[in-house]
Amino acid sequence: MxxxxxxxxxxxxxxDFDHPHRLRILARACGSSPERIHALLWESDFGAGSDEGRYPTAAEVRVRIRAVIGFPGTDDELDAAWCAAYxxxxxxxxxxxxxxxxxxxxxxxxxxxxxxxxxxxxxxxxxxxxxxxxxxxxxxxxxxxxxxxxxxxxxxxxxxxxxxxxxxxxxxxxxxxxxxxxxxxxxxxxxxxxxxxxxxxxxxxxDRELGDRHGRETGMPSGPGGA
Missing domain, CATH: 3.40.50.1000 (HAD superfamily/HAD-like)
Structure with a gap:
């Protein structure tokens, strides 16, 4: 092996991954409920689409999150809230x-x-x-x-x-x-x-790889008795 x-x-x-913790933080910031935030972002195709490359940049993801749930804070605050699950x-x-x-x-x-x-x-x-x-x-x-x-x-x-x-x-x-x-x-x-x-x-x-390489370079067998 x-x-x-x-x-x-x-x-x-x-x-460690704590998705409910992230939902609570996002919901509090948006004046919403964790259940609604989850439905809008993860029961839709947004989460999977982001993971699969639908939004090429972090800036585009932030724009989409703001449009969907109305997050009111700065980019740094959004990043911290989004990554609070980790x-x-x-x-x-x-x-x-x-x-x-x-x-x-x-x-x-x-x-x-x-x-x-x-x-x-x-x-x-x-x-x-x-x-x-x-x-x-x-x-x-x-x-x-x-x-x-x-x-x-x-x-x-x-x-x-x-x-x-x-x-x-x-x-x-x-x-x-x-x-x-x-x-x-x-x-x-x-x-x-x-x-x-x-x-x-x-x-x-x-050690085996280096020995094999030495043998190829010198023409001598590697391993015991090779010297």
């Missing part, structure tokens, strides 16, 4: 920066407003990650096969080189169908076990 990239879901893994999970972040040696990336079903605002609001949580894959740039959300294909291509690896952590069983199953190694997130403790399992193979894999 080896990997070249550790790929992590955002909401429900790297961040709170970094310190135990997960500590596990992911534990020196396992794997490059890391994020793969999330989210739109341009989240991509613009979350890394600004929570810069330390995003700092360890080499790449961020937001679904609005892919044109599809998980678990659509095209989303997994686009991320694989973006990472520049073969599917089996990817270890994917997601809290959704449907997303994990779709990732496995695409050839990824995928694990469903349960707790920070089980995540730590998963990271240790894959990290244990990182250095041996690198």
């Amino acid at each position: 080896s990997a070249r990239v550790l790929l992590c879901d955002l909401g429900g893994v790297l961040f 709170r970094p999970n310190p135990a997960v972040i500590d596990t992911l920066i534990s020196g396992h040696g794997l490059p890391m990336a994020v793969f999330t079903n989210n739109g341009p407003l989240e991509e613009d605002a979350l890394p600004r609001l929570h810069s330390q949580a995003f700092a360890p990650f080499d790449r961020l894959f937001f679904s609005h740039r892919l044109g599809h959300r998980k678990p659509h096969p095209a989303a997994f294909a686009a991320v694989t291509m973006g990472l520049g690896v073969v599917p089996g080189d990817i270890v994917f952590i997601d809290d959704s069983g449907a997303n994990v199953a779709a990732a496995r169908r695409h050839g990824w190694q995928a694990v469903r997130f349960r707790t920070p403790g089980t995540l730590a076990e998963t990271v240790r399992e894959y990290a244990a193979d990182v250095q041996p894999s690198l």
Whole structure:
């Protein structure tokens, strides 16, 4: 069991996700109810459309939100309210920066407003990650096969080189169908076990690769007895 990239879901893994909290904040700001805000933005096709790239920029998403629910505050206030659903999970972040040696990336079903605002609001949580894959740039959300294909291509690896952590069983199953190694997130403790399992193979894999490269360059076999 080896990997070249550790790929992590955002909401429900790297961040705790509390949608009702966001609804309450938006409703309070707009003088409305959480139920009405949810109906207008998430029972319509707005939320899914944003995640799939219908609105190319964060500015366009803000304009649409204001038009739909009448949010009266500044852009910064809207960003904070919209992203109030997301709170970094310190135990997960500590596990992911534990020196396992794997490059890391994020793969999330989210739109341009989240991509613009979350890394600004929570810069330390995003700092360890080499790449961020937001679904609005892919044109599809998980678990659509095209989303997994686009991320694989973006990472520049073969599917089996990817270890994917997601809290959704449907997303994990779709990732496995695409050839990824995928694990469903349960707790920070089980995540730590998963990271240790894959990290244990990182250095041996690198040693084998370097040995093979040395053999190709010198014409000498690698491994025991190769010197």
